[in-house]
Amino acid sequence: xxxxxxxxxxxxxxxxxxxxxxxxxxxxxxxxxxxxxxxxxxxxxxxxxxxxxxxxxxxxxxxxxxxxxxxxxxxxxxxxxxxxxxxxxxxxxxxxxxxxxxxxxxxxxxxxxxxxxxxxxxxxxxxxxxxxxxxxxxxxxxxxxxxxxxxxxxxxxxxxxxxxxxxxxxxxxxxxxxxxxxxxxxxxxxxxxxxxx
Amino acid sequence: xxxxxxxxxxxxxxxxxxxxxxxxxxxxxxxxxxxxxxxxxxxxxxxxxxxxxxxxxxxxxxxxxxxxxxxxxxxxxxxxxxxxxxxxxxxxxxxxxxxxxxxxxxxxxxxxxxxxxxxxxxxxxxxxxxxxxxxxxxxxxxxxxxxxxxxxxxxxxxxxxxxxxxxxxxxxxxxxxxxxxxxxxxxxxxxxxxxxx
DNA sequence: GATTGATTTCATCATGCGATGAATTGTGCG
DNA sequence: CGCACAATTCATCGCATGATGAAATCAATC
Numbered sequence: 001x002x003x004x005x006x007x008x009x010x011x012x013x014x015x016x017x018x019x020x021x022x023x024x025x026x027x028x029x030x031x032x033x034x035x036x037x038x039x040x041x042x043x044x045x046x047x048x049x050x051x052x053x054x055x056x057x058x059x060x061x062x063x064x065x066x067x068x069x070x071x072x073x074x075x076x077x078x079x080x081x082x083x084x085x086x087x088x089x090x091x092x093x094x095x096x097x098x099x100x101x102x103x104x105x106x107x108x109x110x111x112x113x114x115x116x117x118x119x120x121x122x123x124x125x126x127x128x129x130x131x132x133x134x135x136x137x138x139x140x141x142x143x144x145x146x147x148x149x150x151x152x153x154x155x156x157x158x159x160x161x162x163x164x165x166x167x168x169x170x171x172x173x174x175x176x177x178x179x180x181x182x183x184x185x186x187x188x189x190x191x192x193x194x195x196x197x
Numbered sequence: 198x199x200x201x202x203x204x205x206x207x208x209x210x211x212x213x214x215x216x217x218x219x220x221x222x223x224x225x226x227x228x229x230x231x232x233x234x235x236x237x238x239x240x241x242x243x244x245x246x247x248x249x250x251x252x253x254x255x256x257x258x259x260x261x262x263x264x265x266x267x268x269x270x271x272x273x274x275x276x277x278x279x280x281x282x283x284x285x286x287x288x289x290x291x292x293x294x295x296x297x298x299x300x301x302x303x304x305x306x307x308x309x310x311x312x313x314x315x316x317x318x319x320x321x322x323x324x325x326x327x328x329x330x331x332x333x334x335x336x337x338x339x340x341x342x343x344x345x346x347x348x349x350x351x352x353x354x355x356x357x358x359x360x361x362x363x364x365x366x367x368x369x370x371x372x373x374x375x376x377x378x379x380x381x382x383x384x385x386x387x388x389x390x391x392x393x394x
Numbered sequence: 395g396a397t398t399g400a401t402t403t404c405a406t407c408a409t410g411c412g413a414t415g416a417a418t419t420g421t422g423c424g
Numbered sequence: 425c426g427c428a429c430a431a432t433t434c435a436t437c438g439c440a441t442g443a444t445g446a447a448a449t450c451a452a453t454c
Contacts, residue, residue, distance in 0.1 A: 031313045034230065034313070036410080036411065037412065038410080038412090046432080046433090047432065047433050048412085048433095049413085049415095049433065049434080050432060050433080052413065053432080054431095057412080057413080113313045115312060115313060115358065115362065115363075116228045116310045116312060116314075117231065121362075121363055125364075129363075146366070146367055147367050150365055150367060150368045151368070153365070154355035154358070154360070154368065155355050157354070157355040157358050157359055158350075158351035158353070158354040158355025158356070159351050159355070161312065161354050161355070161358065162347060162350055162351040165312065165313075165318075166312075166318055166321060166322050166326075168322055168326055169347070170343055170347060171344075171347045171348070171351065175394075177394075182348065185386075186383050189382075189383070196375055196379055212401080233440080233441065233442085234442065234443085235440080243402080243403090244402065244404080245403095246402080246403070246404080246443085246444080247402060247403080249442080250401080250402080254443080255442065395454100396454090397453085397454080398451105398453080399452085399453100400449105400450085400452095401448100401449080401451095402447100402448080403447085403449095404445105404446085404447075404448090405445095405446085405447095406443100406445090407442105407444080408441100408442095408443090409441080410440090410441080411438100411439080411441090412437105412438095413436100413438090414435105414437080415434105415435095415436090416434085416436100417432100417433085417435095418432080418433075419432075419433095420431075421428105421429085421430075422427100422428090422429085422430100423426100423427085423428085424425100424427080
């Protein structure tokens with residue numbers, strides 16, 4: 001019951017990292033607007049002002065919490081390098097491996113949780129869709145690339161929402177191998193199948 | 198510039214309906230938590246207290262705004278009655294027709310926008326998934342119905358998010374016929390195709 | 395024409411939010 | 425030791441929110 005005194009703490013606790021971790025969990029669990037600076041501070045066992053002291057505004061904290069050390073373009077390189085054959089399966093493999101790693105899942109969840117907020121929508125539409133999936137479609141040399149990649153995106157978005165965000169069973173607990181095997185044909189069909197119209 | 202005086206207004210304006218319409222648009226456009234009672238009141242050209250007077254708490258207003266006159270179970274009857282053959286296409290047809298009608302789209306969008314909020318997640322998982330899609334799978338007599346219906350759900354969720362929520366082109370403007378033709382085979386495959394594992 | 399009740403706004407409360415600036419306590423360096 | 429600086433909390437501001445109760449205005453009934 002040591003009442004938290006004022007001033008600097010004894011020892012060398014990495015409070016900054018603690019705040020960052022708490023922010024990551026909060027944003028991943030509740031999204032941006034429903035995660036308050038105060039709640040992050042509480043989870044880190046710290047006063048709210050300290051969060052601002054380290055990270056500035058709440059937006060700054062958010063982008064700090066988002067920082068992944070995985071460049072999506074780089075991670076997707078093997079997908080496009082292998083050519084169109086089997087691209088669906090390779091894409092899904094990369095996708096699932098990233099999402100099943102907690103380290104990367106938390107920031108991604110935070111982004112996806114912003115799906116209902118204006119800024120989050122822009123991030124998803126312009127950032128993820130246009131700057132990540134778009135180039136993949138171009139690099140694969142697809143005809144009607146925008147349409148095909150949007151279809152692929154809809155498939156992946158559905159997977160993310162149902163498996164990782166809503167956690168609906170049995171999809172949430174399905175082993176990744178089975179997941180890849182289930183979705184790969186569909187994605188491949190969107191990539192090189194015949195499109196109606 | 199008639200400063201809104203106090204007291205009852207002249208004429209017989211259906212203010213209650215105006216509030217309800219404003220609420221529907223607000224909730225559909227911004228979701229529950231980001232739509233304030235005050236903003237609804239402003240959109241209806243009315244004081245915030247009046248909203249409470251007519252509808253009680255904000256939660257009450259939300260459920261009032263959600264009331265659809267379409268019972269999902271009923272709308273899905275033709276899907277299950279036709280048997281497994283072509284069920285994917287029929288399901289998609291019902292789905293798209295409901296979502297392309299503005300009357301029904303607004304409430305549905307409001308629900309989907311709650312995808313990031315705890316209460317909304319429960320509604321989607323337990324309400325939509327379990328009470329709507331679940332029975333369809335059972336009625337179709339699917340083997341491994343939970344798995345198949347969850348896969349179908351992931352496909353439909355992805356479609357909803359990309360087309361109606363994020364409005365990513367060219368999916369957002371794709372004619373419904375083309376949409377059905379594109380997705381029907383995939384849904385049908387989830388329903389009666391061979392599942393790995 | 396007076397009364398009653400429905401409709402509408404005003405004033406206000408309590409709460410939680412993001413943010414800032416001052417004050418306090420510890421660490422490390424000379 | 426003493427001094428500068430970093431780390432930390434406290435007190436507070438301004439704002440928006442959901443909600444309530446009283447007052448004012450209009451319509452309808454007797």
